[in-house]
Amino acid sequence: MAHRFDPVESMAAARHEFGEHGGVNLSIEASTTFTVMAADEMPKIFRGERGPFSMQAGNATGGCYLYGRNFNPTVYTFGRLLAAMEGTEAGYATSSGLGAIAAVLLQLCSSGESIVSSQTIYGGTFALMKEFFPLKTGIQTRFVDITNYQEVARALTETGSKVLYCETVANPTLVVADIPALSAIARRHGATLVVDNTFSPMIVSPAQLGADVVVHSVTKYISGASDVIAGAVCASEAFIYSMMDLHTGALMLLGPTMDPKIAHELTLRMPHLGLRIAEHSRRAQIFAERLRDAGAAVTYPGLPEHPQHELLESMANPGYGLGGLLTLDLGSIERANRFMEILQNEHSFGFMAVSLGYFETLMSCSGSSTSSELTEEEQRAAGIAPGLVRMSIGLTGSIEQRWGQLWDAYRRIQQS
Numbered sequence: 412m413a414h415r416f417d418p419v420e421s422m423a424a425a426r427h428e429f430g431e432h433g434g435v436n437l438s439i440e441a442s443t444t445f446t447v448m449a450a451d452e453m454p455k456i457f458r459g460e461r462g463p464f465s466m467q468a469g470n471a472t473g474g475c476y477l478y479g480r481n482f483n484p485t486v487y488t489f490g491r492l493l494a495a496m497e498g499t500e501a502g503y504a505t506s507s508g509l510g511a512i513a514a515v516l517l518q519l520c521s522s523g524e525s526i527v528s529s530q531t532i533y534g535g536t537f538a539l540m541k542e543f544f545p546l547k548t549g550i551q552t553r554f555v556d557i558t559n560y561q562e563v564a565r566a567l568t569e570t571g572s573k574v575l576y577c578e579t580v581a582n583p584t585l586v587v588a589d590i591p592a593l594s595a596i597a598r599r600h601g602a603t604l605v606v607d608n609t610f611s612p613m614i615v616s617p618a619q620l621g622a623d624v625v626v627h628s629v630t631k632y633i634s635g636a637s638d639v640i641a642g643a644v645c646a647s648e649a650f651i652y653s654m655m656d657l658h659t660g661a662l663m664l665l666g667p668t669m670d671p672k673i674a675h676e677l678t679l680r681m682p683h684l685g686l687r688i689a690e691h692s693r694r695a696q697i698f699a700e701r702l703r704d705a706g707a708a709v710t711y712p713g714l715p716e717h718p719q720h721e722l723l724e725s726m727a728n729p730g731y732g733l734g735g736l737l738t739l740d741l742g743s744i745e746r747a748n749r750f751m752e753i754l755q756n757e758h759s760f761g762f763m764a765v766s767l768g769y770f771e772t773l774m775s776c777s778g779s780s781t782s783s784e785l786t787e788e789e790q791r792a793a794g795i796a797p798g799l800v801r802m803s804i805g806l807t808g809s810i811e812q813r814w815g816q817l818w819d820a821y822r823r824i825q826q827s
């Protein structure tokens with residue numbers, strides 16, 4: 412069997428950064444500015460002849476540093492781990508997922524150009540493309556059904572778009588993007604494929620399947636503790652460096668900079684990311700199977716009934732399961748709300764809160780929360796029913812304890 416890419420092996424092979432005094436953990440470079448030892452070094456840094464991104468140096472950490480918004484070694488080290496996870500040449504961390512997404516799209520598109528995007532994406536990204544960009548930049552977006560390749564290809568031809576955008580596993584419908592197929596279509600049309608891999612870090616490695624740029628909301632699974640907002644871009648060295656360019660770089664000039672203290676903390680969470688993801692997946696799989704067996708309207712890509720189950724299996728790295736998110740359609744918003752209230756207020760099963768990837772279960776009614784940027788019609792087109800509850804399955808408590816709570820709430824809603 413051909414050796415497959417494994418993010419855990421890739422991360423373990425990345426250079427280990429020791430602390431300044433020989434500590435096993437890296438030090439925090441808590442400086443916003445950096446000295447030079449000779450005055451004539453400074454103009455060279457500004458000309459790009461010296462510095463972390465100097466191509467001449469051929470080594471991203473070989474030169475002199477300039478200023479924290481441009482480059483910070485601790486943030487860079489975290490970015491290097493993320494790049495190892497995705498198997499890309501380079502990566503850089505940002506202060507939020509949306510900051511990373513906006514910067515990537517602005518780096519790739521100029522005024523008057525356009526984007527072809529999946530219609531089923533995170534609400535904030537949707538609002539950015541549908542409302543903010545046309546208003547502020549003249550960049551237009553055509554939204555398509557990402558599983559309909561003819562529609563995707565037609566949209567790219569008709570718009571001449573430079574960018575094809577999708578989420579590996581879409582929010583909140585859990586529709587899976589066929590990354591190899593979309594990458595082939597993008598390539599034929601000279602477009603860059605940008606994939607948001609927030610729902611499936613470790614599980615899917617989009618860059619290994621043909622994606623050009625991978626973005627993350629690190630806020631979710633990578634952080635795992637719902638305590639920091641953070642994001643990342645993983646791509647070729649040339650693309651990452653272009654985003655740090657002093658004159659034309661969207662990361663450098665828009666400034667969604669990650670604090671080095673946050674980068675340091677997140678670096679310490681990377682070694683157990685794989686373990687956490689595997690456990691989130693294992694539990695979601697068990698709950699989804701039991702709910703399905705009880706006749707519930709459950710959607711989970713780990714179920715053979717999911718329309719893209721085999722596709723996701725074919726793209727997934729073995730050992731991490733098929734994700735920690737499932738959705739349950741309770742039929743109406745009233746029933747969905749009652750269901751979540753029982754689970755939170757009677758059982759401490761989890762929390763009614765947006766977001767995902769937390770060690771506790773998070774539940775939200777997508778149509779009236781994280782997807783409320785979509786109109787009713789757009790929600791219908793995207794397959795978001797009003798009573799749809801999205802659950803990000805946590806990893807606390809025992810499985811039977813949690814299942815007992817979930818089943819009690821479900822049974823009571825069914826009987827009401």
Ligand SMILES: *Cc1c(COP(=O)(O)O)cnc(C)c1O
Nearest residue numbers: 507508509533582609628630641
């Ligand atoms: C949360 C989220 C984002 C936005 O990330 P922030 O870190 O909140 O800025 C983008 N994409 C997806 C899929 C998300 O879940």
